[in-house]
Every structure is written in C-alpha cells, then in structure tokens.
Amino acid sequence: MKRENQKRDEYLKRAAAIAFALMLWQAAAMALSQRLLLVSPIQVAVRLGSLLLEGSFWRTVLYSFLRIEAGFLLGLFAGAVLAAAAARFSLLEILIWPFMTAVKSVPVASFIILSLIWLGASGLSVFISFLMVLPIVYFNVLEGMKSTDRKLLEMAEVFAIPWGRRMRYLYLPQVKPFLLSACRTALGISWKAGIAAEVIGIPDGSIGERLYEAKIYLDTADLFAWTLVIVLLSALFEKLFLWGMKKGFARLESA
Known part of the structure; x- marks a missing residue:
C-alpha cells in the first residue's frame, strides 16, 4: 500500500x-x-489534432518509427553480442576498442554526411540510429560483465560450467542494471540522431522531411507539433520496451 x-x-x-x-x-x-517565433500550447494542440486526421500523418510516423527502432534494435543486439565476445576474449576487446571509441567520439553530423554518400537517404536513419546505440550498449554491457564476482567465475572455471550457463546465472544478473541503463539512454539518443539524419537527408515521407518543410515555410505550429510527436513516440516506446525487458529478465531469473 x-x-x-x-x-x-x-x-x-x-x-x-x-x-x-x-x-x-x-x-x-x-x-x-509573435506566432512566428513562439506558438502557444493551445495552438500546437489544435495543429496536432488536425494532423491526426490526416492519412499521411500515420504513414509518416510509421516510416520514421520503423527505421529508427530498427536501428536501435540492431545496435542493441550487435553491442550486446560484441560485449559478450570481448568479455570472453581479451584480444577481441583490444581490437574493437579503437572502432567503438571512434563511433562514440565522432560528431553525428560527420556520420550523416558520410552515410548519405554510402547509403542514400532512405536507409540513413536506420544506420545512424544503429551507430549511436552500438557503443552505448557495448561499453555498458562490457562494464557489467567485467564487474562480475571473480571468485564465482573462478569456481565456474574449476567446475567446467558451460559458457551458456555462466552467461545466464553469473553474468546476466550483473549485467541487468547496466543493460537497462544503456537502453534508457540509447533509446532517446537513437530518436535524436535518427530525426537529425532525416532532417539533413530529407527522405520522402519521413518526420524529418516534415520538420524541414516547417522550417522552409516558417510554420512554427507544425514544427512544435511534430516535435511533440517525436517526444511522445520516444517516451512511449521507451516505457514499453523497458517494461518488456524487465518482464523478460524476471522470467529468466525465475526459470
């Protein structure tokens, strides 16, 4: 109570x-x-209400949502797998380190411009979201695995416990808070980077294109309305995804 x-x-x-x-x-x-400089929340709500009635609104939201979350999920999977491999093989950690450090440090605008040359506009938000998520998940999961009790790991080595069982019963409980924290951070960054990529690349039918058009036509109400849509989508998916992860961890721990 x-x-x-x-x-x-x-x-x-x-x-x-x-x-x-x-x-x-x-x-x-x-x-x-001055509506051109700052619209009121009531005006934004009215504009958002009119957008919800447009069929193109839902296609635009789906376009950006699927690509940004695809990039997030790919980055999550690749980062977790690489971290697990690096924790087991120290040489691999050394080899991966300069690449992860570069991805973490290089400005996102540089990657966006390079990606436009390599991939074009349609796959831009997927790739940029993937790149931004990858080092966050990798370094957090690797840190979690390294903080596992060394005595327990030595005992697992002595009794020749298979790697899969070590991952489930020794590493997973330790990695859980690190992974949840990484996902919480990465989800927000994936949306920021993905939308920024769309604004620069302007792929047809994307939220980034609508933001760019709002800037061109000085439509502040549209700009605020679409920004609110981005915030709501990001927050809603974050809540649902973290809830699902916690449920998944609980099932694994109780099994």
Missing part, C-alpha cells in the same frame, strides 16, 4: 510539473505575441 501511495505521489508531482511547464509556455507565448 505504501509503495502504491509513493507511485501515486510521484505521478501527481510529474503531472504538476508538466502543468507548470505548460502554463509557463503559454505565458511566454502571450507575452511575446
């Missing part, structure tokens, strides 16, 4: 914070009184 009350209080505090932010936004829009 106490836990439920705490959750309810937390939701109420967040709702109050959102309400305060909206009121501040509305006050700023009214004080500025």
Whole structure:
C-alpha cells in the first residue's frame, strides 16, 4: 500500500510539473505575441489534432518509427553480442576498442554526411540510429560483465560450467542494471540522431522531411507539433520496451 501511495505521489508531482511547464509556455507565448517565433500550447494542440486526421500523418510516423527502432534494435543486439565476445576474449576487446571509441567520439553530423554518400537517404536513419546505440550498449554491457564476482567465475572455471550457463546465472544478473541503463539512454539518443539524419537527408515521407518543410515555410505550429510527436513516440516506446525487458529478465531469473 505504501509503495502504491509513493507511485501515486510521484505521478501527481510529474503531472504538476508538466502543468507548470505548460502554463509557463503559454505565458511566454502571450507575452511575446509573435506566432512566428513562439506558438502557444493551445495552438500546437489544435495543429496536432488536425494532423491526426490526416492519412499521411500515420504513414509518416510509421516510416520514421520503423527505421529508427530498427536501428536501435540492431545496435542493441550487435553491442550486446560484441560485449559478450570481448568479455570472453581479451584480444577481441583490444581490437574493437579503437572502432567503438571512434563511433562514440565522432560528431553525428560527420556520420550523416558520410552515410548519405554510402547509403542514400532512405536507409540513413536506420544506420545512424544503429551507430549511436552500438557503443552505448557495448561499453555498458562490457562494464557489467567485467564487474562480475571473480571468485564465482573462478569456481565456474574449476567446475567446467558451460559458457551458456555462466552467461545466464553469473553474468546476466550483473549485467541487468547496466543493460537497462544503456537502453534508457540509447533509446532517446537513437530518436535524436535518427530525426537529425532525416532532417539533413530529407527522405520522402519521413518526420524529418516534415520538420524541414516547417522550417522552409516558417510554420512554427507544425514544427512544435511534430516535435511533440517525436517526444511522445520516444517516451512511449521507451516505457514499453523497458517494461518488456524487465518482464523478460524476471522470467529468466525465475526459470
């Protein structure tokens, strides 16, 4: 009961914070009184409502959503697999290190421009999202595996416990918080990088194209409405994905 009350209080505090932010936004829009520079939340809500009635809106959302999340999932899978392999073979970790460091450090704009030369616009958001997610997952999972109790690993070595069982019963519980944290960070970054790639590459039928058009036509209401769509999509998928991961970990631990 106490836990439920705490959750309810937390939701109420967040709702109050959102309400305060909206009121501040509305006050700023009214004080500025320049729709070209800052539209009010009411105007954004009206524009978003009209977008929801357009058939092209849902096709645009689906286009960007599928590509960005495909890049995220590919980066998650590749990063986790490479981290597991690097944890087992130290030579592989040394060989991978310069590539992961470069991907983590090079500005995303550089990758976007290179990717436009290599891939064209249609696959751009998939590749950029993949690149941004890969090092985050890799370094977090590798750190989690390295922090596993050495005595337990030595015992597993003495008793010749198969690698698969070691992964499930020794590494997985240790890696879990690192992987969840990595996914929480990577999900947001994948959307930021993926949409940025679309704005630069302007693939047909993407959210990035709609943002670019809003800039060209100085349509601030459209810009804010599509930005709100991006925030909502990112937050919703993050909640669902992390919930699914936690359920999956719970099943593995109870099996």
